[in-house]
Amino acid sequence: MSPKLRVHGVAMSLDGFVAGPDQGLDNPLGVGGTRLHEWIFETRTGREMTGAEGGTTGIDDDYIAGGFLGFGATIMGRNMIGPVRGPWPDDDWRGWWGTNPPFHHPVFVLTHHPRPPMEMEGGTTFYFVDDGIESTLEQAFDAAGGADVRLGGGASTVRQYLQARLVDELHIAIVPILLGGGEGLFENLGSASADYECVEVLSSQVVTHVRMARTR
């Protein structure tokens, strides 16, 4: 089986948003957007990521843990790594995740403002690339050495890869809240939508996990 490009771990509201309205520095996930992620920090894996103990096991925890299994590289949009916009003022910003980020593999950050690679503890190196999404994907597959590549978000990055018909699998978590506006995951998907079929639906008490796979 060839390695896949997979979206895993995108939390979407019932009305289709992965961030609420009025995103900004004070509200990186928009108004109400943090409610999309509360369930993550109820799980054991989610709590471990923040250094906390305890947490639930089961469907939701398996899902979060699965985001770190079987991937050899990650691609993300530039806004996922931090709040800095435009040219990097210096090399001070090193991501949200501390000195030892949870990736432990190469992470390709799509940006119009390249900067030198940033090697972190634990095997994570951030590469800042300005080569277009296809070339970045090739680099990520090379770096993954036969494992899958995770498409980490945000929504606009996911949409670009979907529209280019490059996403093999899409595993999203539907959070049953209404945000009323914000950044839509599936906006302007058009005919690319016909490529996908649902291969799994699993609901916990709080979240519904849907896995879509490309069938052509």
Next chain:
Amino acid sequence: MSPKLRVHGVAMSLDGFVAGPDQGLDNPLGVGGTRLHEWIFETRTGREMTGAEGGTTGIDDDYIAGGFLGFGATIMGRNMIGPVRGPWPDDDWRGWWGTNPPFHHPVFVLTHHPRPPMEMEGGTTFYFVDDGIESTLEQAFDAAGGADVRLGGGASTVRQYLQARLVDELHIAIVPILLGGGEGLFENLGSASADYECVEVLSSQVVTHVRMARTR
């Protein structure tokens, strides 16, 4: 407990559409839109509605059957009753449902083109009203005699009542398909979205049932 206005039985795609793109006479549910309803005709109640036998029982069937329980009146948009647009050419069109429609109670059809009430077999009478959504709701509650009123769709009718903050409960079925465009259920909901909380999530093998209730 006061009677409620409840949405029940709206099937929505994963990307938020209750009808696919390019709706028209040949395609009343838009391209791909009939896929939203295939699961209904797998259930026992769904099959009964079409005169067929057999079908599944369980979560999906309970849900479809629930659409006919506890309601004393229904409100629907004019496009739900048939494909005729504009002024009624005559009284020939009597709905999609044959001589004995499955409502068995008064049905209020929102229209800019009133026509005399249409009494059917089995207790269903269609009333064609042009009084605005609030007045229609009052009439429906009166007619329901203490039972709940069902808001039967389509999407634009549901949105109007949601925006006017008149919907008490919303039970939708998420069908895990992507339509890529069409009529969105939750478009332009705005701040009304903050009124709702999820009170139940149930997934069958094929559909996820989400029940939202107004909390303020």
